[in-house]
Amino acid sequence: MNFFDWEFAWTILPSLLDASLKTVGITLAGFSIAIVLGLFLAVGRRSRKRWLSWPVTGLIEFIRSTPLLIQVFFLFFVMPNFGLNLSALQAGIIGIALHYACYTAEVYRAGLDAVPRAQWEAVTALNMRPLTAYRKIILPQALRPILPALGNYLISMLKDTPVLSAITVVEIMQRAKNIGSEHFRYLEPITMVGLFFLILSLGLAWLVRRLENRMELAR
């Protein structure tokens, strides 16, 4: 294998960048779903109503204890047997979102548990509805300490998107593999994909840190 061919790298760059949009899109869509769904799962798991908390707990533990790869395989290849036909991209986004929702749910749960009981008592004494209480009083206090953990899961999810190449989603990793097999050169495309993830992960980490600082200042 020759040393890094800059000219070849230059010619495949547009194609990789094109596929990288899909990677970024999947991450944004997946994480948006995950942080909302995760919150509902966390609140459900903490509920005193067992008909709610038990199934939610079961779902979270089930999903956290099985590999993402199997979950997306199941969604894409097995669900059609039950009449649910999803495109590869749909199955991929739903799969990764659900997977990470269960992780963020546990982060939310830790954050919610850390809000003192006395805050709930104050909220009750002021006759607030539970929804208002969560929105205005409990969540703002729960979010601050868990922001770094949520940020970690965002980066982690970004780095897990190549798993979706296994169900034919042409994100940046799949594109790089295609280029490699067409040209019999893997060095450049795979290196460039690695760099792409490195740069994006570092950028996201920086953004998360800035957000934390802003919330600290807003106090």
Place this chain on the structure above:
Amino acid sequence: MNMSTSHPASIIETIQAAPMVQFRDVTKRYGDLTVLDHLDLDVHNGEKVAIIGPSGSGKSTLLRALMTLEDIDEGVIMVDGEPLTHMPDSSGQLVRANTRHQRNVRGKVGMVFQSFNLFPHMNALQNVMEAPVQVLGLSKTEARERTEELLAMVGLEDKLDHYPSQLSGGQQQRVAIARALAMRPKVMLFDEVTSALDPELCGEVLNVIRRLGDAHSLTMLMVTHQMGFAREFADRVCFFNEGRIHEQGSPDELFNNPQQERTRAFLSAVNDAY
């Protein structure tokens, strides 16, 4: 048209005399431990009741049950003539209240806690304003007016934009009092509100409560270890022991001439301590 003249005088009297707060045969247990033991207590409109007694005697549980922070196992609590955690079903039997009924009745009660329990992510203004806006549906302008008035009343008009972490304990507790008052309760509960404060900060909080008692027809229940304040402020003092009211009377009767041995022992122990 004067409706009242058409009623017999006795009914009018009953209505006026109906207690603002009524505990009827209320029992609360934690496992084997009985915290409130078939408790009966009537508190009349505008009355100021101090509740004293050894720790674990059920004083705080009484207030917490009245704020619905604790479920009761037996009995009924009435607030302003309505059952708090119960409601009449179609046949008039008392059954467990639904959320809506409980919220309606609970709205007549406000509470101030030992540890203030302010919202740490909100400044004083927001702490007081939030519930009137969210719960009572006041406009921001109305709520702000009400808040500024109340914070001025507790002497904190210059601290509106301060966060709890920037306030002293006494100041935090005064914000907490303003926050409870902003909901316009008929009954105010004070649960050892000076116990977490340095002695020199107690005075400013007690002064606020004193002024509140003078200016409003609020019904107040206060669990306290400040015997001096109880004596001066309360219309009635209840001595709690083992989940019951062991002895009660005017401050003068209870402090100067306690009838029960247990009351005397408690009071002399407290006097020794302070």
